[in-house]
Amino acid sequence: MRKYLLPLLFILFFILESLFVQTLPAEVFNSERILAPRFLMIVILFMTLYGHRDQGLIYGLVFGLLFDVVYTEIIGIYLFMFPLIAYIASKLMRILQSNIVVVSVISILSIVLLELGVYEMNYLINVTNMDFSLFLNQRLFPTIVLNVAFIIIFAYPLKRIFEKYAASLRED
Template sequence: MRKFLLPPLIVLFFIMESLFVEFVPPTVFAGNYILVPHFLISVILLLTIYGPKNYGVLYGFLFGLIFDIVYTEIIGIYLLLFPLVAYICYRLMKILQNNMIIAVLISIVGIALLELGAYEMNVLINRTNMSFTIFSADRLLPTLIMNFAFIVIVVYPLKKHFEKLVLSLDS
């Protein structure tokens, strides 16, 4: 039963991400900063850490494609980055111990890798003229802080849900 709840749960966070952008005005958080909610990739990374093996990478491919279709004009940036970041976090968790503090930190590292990858791809195809120092001060750091707060709020309920999912798949 829990495996059927997983796609709607991830879709819910996909929708929450766009609702956050739509309904939270940019001036709420000091105006000049660019805050990018990464609720979807946060959930995919937590699924990678706590969920069944390879689910995070598979959902990364699927929702990376959906993310590209809905939000970007270039198909492939997030289709590549979502599963790549999920795989890197999966490999990091094989090395590190599995507790919630490490999971939160690895998720933040994953979001930073996603932001840096998207920025570098946009620089590569000349879609942005923002310098790296401005990007890191005005977008990367505020984005990481906001997503850190989100992950701290959702890590425990999602951890419990994904662990029960693993148990239900094993039996």
């Protein structure tokens, strides 16, 4: 039973992103800002940094493909970016301390990297015509604020879940 809880957690956050976008549109805040929840990416990062790195990369690959299939018209952007960013974060954490503040900052920087990568890819293939300053003001900064709020609320519980998971893997 316990081995099914981790995939269910990832599926829950995958669905939570979609529900968040559908229930809280930008009109609620009376602005044209685009709030992009990256909750799944944050959970993948916490899994990679506090749980098991290889499994975090596999979850990044699987859910990146799922994200591409469900939400985007171009297969491969998230399939490539989720595991790449998780891998880069895991390499950074070999240099830095793995306390919750550093992991949270790395998560926010990872979200920025993800947003920039997706924007640049969409700009290169002419899916978007938004210039960079408009992207910064309307999408990147509101996305950072939203995901910082998510990290403040969920960082400690996610850390505890993945540390327990890593401990259970060591016992088996």
